[in-house]
Amino acid sequence: MPDRHIARILPLQGFELPEVADLIYAAALGEGASWRDLGDRLMSLMDAQRATLWLANEFGKTGNLLMRRDSYDDEYASRYVVLDPYRQAAGKIGLEEAQRLRGDVRLGHEIVADSSYVRSEFYTDFGRKSSRRYLIGGLIGTSEVIPLGLHRDAASRPFADDDKRTLALLIPHLKRALQMRAQLTPTASALGAGALDVLPLGVIVVSQEMKLLYCNAEAAALLEEPRFGLFATRHGRGPGTGTNESGLRARHPEDDAQLRRLVGAASRGAAGGGMRIRARPGALPSEPVTLWTLICPALRHLSSPGQPNMGTGVIRGAATVLVRRLLAPSAPSSALLTDLFRLTRSEAEVAAILAGGVSAEDVARARNVSLDTVRSQIRAILKKTGASSLRDFERIVALGSTMQAASASRPPFGNQVASHPEER
Structure with missing residues (x-):
C-alpha cells in the first residue's frame, strides 16, 4: 500500500472525518452545502472518479445526487442498467437479507468476481x-435500503480494506443525516428558523453531560408532561439567555442509561442512534411506548434558531435529540399546508383530509363535490408537494408528525423549559 494513502487515511480519523460529517449533514438538510459538494469531497477523499447516491431531490425527482447528470447517466439509464452485474447481484438479495446488510461495506470483487x-x-x-x-x-x-457507490477507472489502483474502513466511518453519518432530512424537511427549510416552534416534533440540544442547551416548543411541552418518559431535572433557559442548569433524563432507568450512551457517543463525533422511550418505570414490553427519539450530532443551525444563516456545522461536545410522539397522531393544519406547498385554500383543505388516510370518494361525499373535482385537486396536490402518490404524500406530511402548527398555549419560541420536579 503506497505511503501517500496511509497519510490520507490517518488524518481522516483524527481531523478530516468531522469535516466530512459536517458536509454530510449540510448536504442532507440543504444548509450551506449541496449534495454535489459532498460528492466532490467523497471522490477526492476516496480517489474516485464517480460517486452515486440515488435519491429523490427537493422536487421529488429521483436521480444521482452526488454528481451533475451527464451523458453516461443517460446511457446507463436507457440501456446498461439492466446489464450492470452489480445491480443484477443486488437484485438476487431478498428484502430480509438487504435489511441485515445495511451499513455493510463491500468491494466490487466481493460482490461480483473480478474476472466475470x-x-x-x-x-x-x-x-x-x-x-x-x-x-x-x-x-x-x-x-x-439505499446504495452508495464510488468508482475508480482502470488507471487507478483497486479499492482495498483501508478504503472500506474509511467508508464504514461515514455511512452511519449518512444514515443519521437522511433520517434527520426525513424528519425536519420540508418544514424547516420552508418556514426558516421559526419552523422549529411549529413542529410537533421535539427538538432538544444537550451537552455531553446531558445539560439542556435548547428546546423548541414541542419539546418543552413533552418535558413538563408527567405521562411521557422524558423530563427536565431543573428549570432551564434557552440559548443565549443565561446559564443553563437543566438536565435531560428518561424516567425508566434502562432508557436513561441508553440515552446517556447515545448522547455521549454523538457528542464525541459518532452518528448516534434511535431508541424508544417507555412511558414509565416497570412498563411491560407488550405495553405501547409513547416516544421515539433520534440522537445525532448537534447541528449549529438547530441550536441557534435565533441566528439565521448559521449554516450547518456540527457542534463538538453536544448532541441533538429529536423526539416524536408515537401515540398522538395529529392532522395537519390546512393553513400550514398552504404556507408549505403554496396550495390553494380548497386544495389545502382536501390535503389535510387526505393526510389522515381518507379516500378520494369519501372526500367527494364530505365536500359535496364530484369525484372528478377531487381527483383534479389530488393531482395538483401531488405536483405541488413533489409526491409520487397519495401514499408518498401521506409519508411527506405524516412522517414525524412534522406538519402541524403548534398550539397557541405553548410557550413562545426559544422560551424557558417549564420547571419540573427533579426525579431520581
Whole structure:
C-alpha cells in the first residue's frame, strides 16, 4: 500500500472525518452545502472518479445526487442498467437479507468476481469508458435500503480494506443525516428558523453531560408532561439567555442509561442512534411506548434558531435529540399546508383530509363535490408537494408528525423549559 494513502487515511480519523460529517449533514438538510459538494469531497477523499447516491431531490425527482447528470447517466439509464452485474447481484438479495446488510461495506470483487466483471458486456461496452473499473459500496439503512457507490477507472489502483474502513466511518453519518432530512424537511427549510416552534416534533440540544442547551416548543411541552418518559431535572433557559442548569433524563432507568450512551457517543463525533422511550418505570414490553427519539450530532443551525444563516456545522461536545410522539397522531393544519406547498385554500383543505388516510370518494361525499373535482385537486396536490402518490404524500406530511402548527398555549419560541420536579 503506497505511503501517500496511509497519510490520507490517518488524518481522516483524527481531523478530516468531522469535516466530512459536517458536509454530510449540510448536504442532507440543504444548509450551506449541496449534495454535489459532498460528492466532490467523497471522490477526492476516496480517489474516485464517480460517486452515486440515488435519491429523490427537493422536487421529488429521483436521480444521482452526488454528481451533475451527464451523458453516461443517460446511457446507463436507457440501456446498461439492466446489464450492470452489480445491480443484477443486488437484485438476487431478498428484502430480509438487504435489511441485515445495511451499513455493510463491500468491494466490487466481493460482490461480483473480478474476472466475470471485466468480461461482461457492461464493462467492455460501457464501464471501461465511464470510469467504472473498480467499485466500493455500502448500504445505507433508513426507512429503505439505499446504495452508495464510488468508482475508480482502470488507471487507478483497486479499492482495498483501508478504503472500506474509511467508508464504514461515514455511512452511519449518512444514515443519521437522511433520517434527520426525513424528519425536519420540508418544514424547516420552508418556514426558516421559526419552523422549529411549529413542529410537533421535539427538538432538544444537550451537552455531553446531558445539560439542556435548547428546546423548541414541542419539546418543552413533552418535558413538563408527567405521562411521557422524558423530563427536565431543573428549570432551564434557552440559548443565549443565561446559564443553563437543566438536565435531560428518561424516567425508566434502562432508557436513561441508553440515552446517556447515545448522547455521549454523538457528542464525541459518532452518528448516534434511535431508541424508544417507555412511558414509565416497570412498563411491560407488550405495553405501547409513547416516544421515539433520534440522537445525532448537534447541528449549529438547530441550536441557534435565533441566528439565521448559521449554516450547518456540527457542534463538538453536544448532541441533538429529536423526539416524536408515537401515540398522538395529529392532522395537519390546512393553513400550514398552504404556507408549505403554496396550495390553494380548497386544495389545502382536501390535503389535510387526505393526510389522515381518507379516500378520494369519501372526500367527494364530505365536500359535496364530484369525484372528478377531487381527483383534479389530488393531482395538483401531488405536483405541488413533489409526491409520487397519495401514499408518498401521506409519508411527506405524516412522517414525524412534522406538519402541524403548534398550539397557541405553548410557550413562545426559544422560551424557558417549564420547571419540573427533579426525579431520581
